[in-house]
Amino acid sequence: MDTxxxxxxxxxxxxxxxxxxxxxxxxxxxGLVAYPPLPALVGSLASPEIVAAVELSLVTSAVSTxxxxxxxxxxAYSLARFxxxxxxxxxxxxxxxxxxxxxxxxxxxxxxxxxxxxxxxxSSLGFDVVYTPLGIIVAQFFVNVPYMIRVTRSAFETxxxxxxxxxxxxxxxxxxxxxxxxxxxAKNGLVAGLxxxxxxxxxxxxxxxxxxxxxxxxxxxxxxxxxxxxxxGDLDLAIAASVILIAISMAxxxxxxxxxxxxxxx
Amino acid sequence: xxxxxxLSLSLGExxxxxxxxxxxxxxxxxxxxxxxxxxxxxLETIAGIxxxxxxxxxxxxxDITRTDPKDRGIGMVYQDYMLFPHLTVAAxxxxxxxxxxxxxxxxxxxxxxxxxxxxxxxxxxxxxxTLSGGEQQRAAIARALVLxxxxxxxxxxxxxxDAVTRDxxxxxxxxxxxxxxxxxxxxxxxxxxIFALADRVAVMQDGKVVQTGTPDEVFRKPATxxxxxxxxxxxxxxxxxxxxxxxxxxxxxxxxxxxVTDIEGEVCVGIRPEEVIVSREPFESSAVNxxxxxxxxxxQNGIFSRVVVDAGLPFxxxxxxxxxxxxxxxEGGPASVTFKASxxxxxxx
Numbered sequence: 196m197d198t199x200x201x202x203x204x205x206x207x208x209x210x211x212x213x214x215x216x217x218x219x220x221x222x223x224x225x226g227l228v229a230y231p232p233l234p235a236l237v238g239s240l241a242s243p244e245i246v247a248a249v250e251l252s253l254v255t256s257a258v259s260t261x262x263x264x265x266x267x268x269x270x271a272y273s274l275a276r277f278x279x280x281x282x283x284x285x286x287x288x289x290x291x292x293x294x295x296x297x298x299x300x301x302x303x304x305x306x307x308x309x310x311x312x313x314x315x316x317x318s319s320l321g322f323d324v325v326y327t328p329l330g331i332i333v334a335q336f337f338v339n340v341p342y343m344i345r346v347t348r349s350a351f352e353t354x355x356x357x358x359x360x361x362x363x364x365x366x367x368x369x370x371x372x373x374x375x376x377x378x379x380x381a382k383n384g385l386v387a388g389l390x391x392x393x394x395x396x397x398x399x400x401x402x403x404x405x406x407x408x409x410x411x412x413x414x415x416x417x418x419x420x421x422x423x424x425x426x427x428g429d430l431d432l433a434i435a436a437s438v439i440l441i442a443i444s445m446a447x448x449x450x451x452x453x454x455x456x457x458x459x460x461x
Numbered sequence: 462x463x464x465x466x467x468l469s470l471s472l473g474e475x476x477x478x479x480x481x482x483x484x485x486x487x488x489x490x491x492x493x494x495x496x497x498x499x500x501x502x503x504l505e506t507i508a509g510i511x512x513x514x515x516x517x518x519x520x521x522x523x524d525i526t527r528t529d530p531k532d533r534g535i536g537m538v539y540q541d542y543m544l545f546p547h548l549t550v551a552a553x554x555x556x557x558x559x560x561x562x563x564x565x566x567x568x569x570x571x572x573x574x575x576x577x578x579x580x581x582x583x584x585x586x587x588x589x590x591t592l593s594g595g596e597q598q599r600a601a602i603a604r605a606l607v608l609x610x611x612x613x614x615x616x617x618x619x620x621x622x623d624a625v626t627r628d629x630x631x632x633x634x635x636x637x638x639x640x641x642x643x644x645x646x647x648x649x650x651x652x653x654x655i656f657a658l659a660d661r662v663a664v665m666q667d668g669k670v671v672q673t674g675t676p677d678e679v680f681r682k683p684a685t686x687x688x689x690x691x692x693x694x695x696x697x698x699x700x701x702x703x704x705x706x707x708x709x710x711x712x713x714x715x716x717x718x719x720x721v722t723d724i725e726g727e728v729c730v731g732i733r734p735e736e737v738i739v740s741r742e743p744f745e746s747s748a749v750n751x752x753x754x755x756x757x758x759x760x761q762n763g764i765f766s767r768v769v770v771d772a773g774l775p776f777x778x779x780x781x782x783x784x785x786x787x788x789x790x791x792e793g794g795p796a797s798v799t800f801k802a803s804x805x806x807x808x809x810x
Contacts, residue, residue, distance in 0.1 A: 357543045360510045363530040364537040365608065366560030379547045 228438050231431050239435035247412055248420040249439060255328060255416060256396035259335035263343040263392050264385070266336075271347035272373075276356060292341045300338050301405025308333065308406065328414055330407035335396040343392045350384020351377065387454035394447035398440060462486055463612050463644060468506060468516035475502045477513070478668035484612070487642045489635075489658050491649060493679075494665035500648040503665070504614045507646065508537045520611055531560070536605030540617040542597040544589035550576070550600050551585040557608040575607040576600075578637060595626035599633070606641065615647040619654065631657050655679075664688050686808045689731035695777045696732040702807065709807070715773030719749045720805035729808045736804035737778035739768055741788050743797045751799040752776075756790050770796045 231239070239245060273279075274286060292300060308314040308324035317324065324330045354377060362372035378385070400418040407414040409423055417436045424433035463484040470477045477499050484490045494500050506513050509530035517526045525533050544553050552559075554575055555568045563571075576582045579599040589597055598618055605613055618634070619627045635658055638645055647658065655662055655676045662679045664672045664687075672684040683689040689697055700713035702725050709722045711730055718730065743751050754772030765779045768790060776798045780790075790796060 355541075355543065357539050357541070358545060360505065360508070360530075361537055361539065361543045361604075362545075362556070363510065364508050364533070364535060365557035365604070366531045368529070368531060371560065376545055380545075382547075 224441060227434060228441065231434050235431050236435060236438065239431040240438070242432060242435070244412065244415070244424075245420060245432060245435050245439070248415050248417050248436060251328065251331070251414075252397050252416040255331040255335060256393055259332045259339065259396050260343075260389060260393040262332070262336050263340045263396075264347075264389060266340055267343035267347045267388065268385075271344045272351050272377075274344070275348050275351035289341055289344055292338055293345075297334075297338050297399065297401030298405060301334060301402035304330075304334055304337055304402065304406045325406060326408040326410065326414065328407065331403050331414055331416060334402035334406040335399045338399055338402045339392045339395050342395060343388045346384060346388030346391060347381070350381040350388070353384070354380045383454045387451050390447045390450045390454070394444060394451075397443055462519075462521060463507070463646070464519045465507070466517045466519075468503070468513050468518065470502060470506055470511055470513045472502060472511065475499055476668045477503055477506065480516070480665075480668070480670055482663055482670060482673070484644060484646055484661075486644055488660045489638050489645045489647065491647050491655050491659035491662045491676075492665055493649060493655060493662055495650060498665040499668040500665055501616050504537065504616050504646065504648060507612070508535050508614055509533050534608075534611040536608060536610035536613045538598070538601045538605050538613070538615045538618050540620050542589070542594075542601045542621075544592075544597055544600055544604070546589050548588070549585065550581065550587050550589065550592070553589065553600060554585075554604045554607055556604060561608075571607050572603075575603040578606070578640065579603045579633065593626075594622050595630055598622065598630060602634075602637070606637070606643065609641075610643065612644045612646060615645060617648050617650070619649070619651065634658060683731065683806060683808070686729045686731070689729075689806060689808065695734050696737065696774075697729055698774055699727070699729040702726060702728045708802075711805075711807070713774055716752055718805060720802040720807060722807040724807050731806045731808070732776070732800055732804050734767070734777045734779040736800055737776055738799040739770060739778045739780060739784075739788065739790065740797045740799065741790075741795070744799070746799065748799045748801045750802065750805070751797060753795070753797045756792055756794050756796045759785060759790060759792055768796075770798045772798050 228236075270289070274282070274289070279285075305325060306314075308317065308330070314324070322329065324333050358376050358380065359372040362376045363369070367375060397416075398418055399416075400422065403414070403416060403419065404422070409415070409419045411423055415423065417440055421433050421436040421440070424430070424436065463482075465480055465482040468477050468480040475497070480499075480503060482490075492500050492503065502511060505511055507518060509525070509528060512527065517524055519525065520533065520535070544550070545556065548556065551569075551572050554572045558568045558571060572585065573582065576585055579602055581596055581599045581603065584592060584596055584600070589600065592600065598621075602613075602615075602618070615634075619630055622630060631654065634645075634647075637643075638658070647654065649655070659676050662672075662674060662676050663670045664679060664684075666685075666687050672679055672688050674682075679688065686697060686699075698713045700711050702709050702711045702722065704723055704725050707721060707723070709720050709724070710717050711720065711728060713730070720730070738748070743753055752772035754770050754776075756768060757771045757775060758767070758769040760767045761782070764781065766782055766785055768778045768780050768785065769775050770778065778798065788796075
């Protein structure tokens with residue numbers, strides 16, 4: 196390749212825009228991290244409020260991601276392998292939350308779990324979803340399960356069904372072929388889906404705000420902590436929450452890239 | 462005995478439309494047909510991957526039409542091997558025995574035995590991705606054979622391989638078949654596979670079996686125009702047949718050829734290139750069909766050459782290079798074609 200040996204005006208212009216944009220993003224994010232003096236940042240990171248927010252975020256996102264994968268695997272496999280009436284409609288519906296603003300999803304969830312008959316019934320059974328940590332999990336699940344389904348589905352679709360056919364002639368049940376052949380072959384896709392879903396769960400704000408509210412130290416995940424502290428002017432705490440979110444994003448992006456195949460997510 | 466009765470199934474563009482087949486114990490049975498004829502879904506239905514819309518499959522007198530694939534005792538090998546990429550060759554071959562809960566020491570022994578039979582004993586610790594196509598296909602065959610299936614289904618097992626490997630593996634398939642006496646149903650669209658391997662042949666077209674017989678029967682007496690074209694019958698022309706006193710005169714437009722048939726009306730005829738005699742001058746013989754014309758093409762093709770003589774219709778003949786030199790045949794020069802009435806195969810159109 197003579198990419199560097201013969202720079203044309205065309206190449207130069209496009210590369211300048213590319214590097215300009217990379218520089219812009221790096222400066223913006225680095226500026227945020229570098230804004231507070233280091234001791235203040237460390238102090239904020241260790242503050243009880245931020246520690247609690249990290250804990251709550253980790254627990255809720257872990258639970259909601261686990262639920263996402265439990266639901267997404269059978270759904271994605273069905274969409275990838277089976278033909279059934281209404282498959283196109285089902286696919287579209289599954290994708291709707293991808294384009295739906297999370298705030299709208301949050302309001303819908305709030306109505307469903309709040310004043311609706313179902314919500315009242317659930318509440319009478321002792322499951323309070325609205326304005327509780329449980330609501331965080333419900334909101335994260337609802338908004339992120341479509342992402343998990345998309346990644347998982349594309350993982351299943353790249354596996355030739357003949358692997359399963361052969362496994363079944365070799366003595367596997369449908370379950371056995373799925374467990375011993377399909378799942379191991381889809382492993383990278385599943386891990387990638389897991390990471391992207393988890394990272395999005397941690398960062399979920401709109402739907403969580405609507406359904407679980409923003410109660411300090413109760414439903415305060417990292418994005419909620421960021422929001423609450425910004426609105427009260429506690430900039431150091433807000434930045435501490437941001438720094439953790441940036442670190443989580445970068446780590447999950449690295450894992451995701453390693454597991455390959457980012458097609459079919461967005 | 463594997464017996465298939467009136468099997469129909471529709472899967473969108475691929476379908477079976479009333480397939481009837483019987484495969485005897487220990488028989489090497491080849492299913493021949495072009496792409497899209499429904500050959501693969503026939504095998505997959507026999508294996509139990511798909512349930513047929515109608516019809517029955519019986520194996521040794523037992524109806525297995527609705528039996529789960531794992532309980533049929535039928536092995537399957539695909540063109541593209543389908544070795545599990547996350548397992549070693551040994552684990553692939555042993556996969557079926559593991560499902561059956563066979564004891565690990567016995568699995569190792571059986572895997573070794575099957576691998577040695579296929580000549581891949583030295584590859585057991587490798588993963589499939591590091592093997593050549595021929596090695597992968599041997600491993601896939603070993604994986605199916607190690608379970609001692611009642612029937613082994615091979616879906617174009619040689620098609621993905623290069624010519625040399627294909628020839629070698631074809632010989633090995635024959636040796637393995639003789640050694641194990643397994644009933645084999647083998648799909649191909651290569652004509653060579655038939656003469657090298659098949660006891661009997663079925664020809665499929667458009668989801669149906671259009672002819673069944675020994676390789677010689679199918680080659681010598683193709684049942685339809687399609688079989689003729691597919692089995693390498695080159696001189697296929699259509700016209701109108703009129704029968705008088707058991708002898709037919711078939712008007713092909715430019716010329717009338719004679720043969721013995723009782724088929725009248727719209728027909729197609731086929732004459733194998735190797736049954737067309739080319740001469741410089743017309744000659745007196747028992748052959749009733751002799752036409753004079755011009756050589757339009759001489760093309761070297763291995764040890765034989767294809768010669769096309771336009772004698773009202775272009776007739777393709779196969780000659781040796783020596784014959785061409787002896788007769789001094791050249792493009793544009795005169796020649797005659799002669800063939801016997803019995804060389805003319807007549808099909809209803």
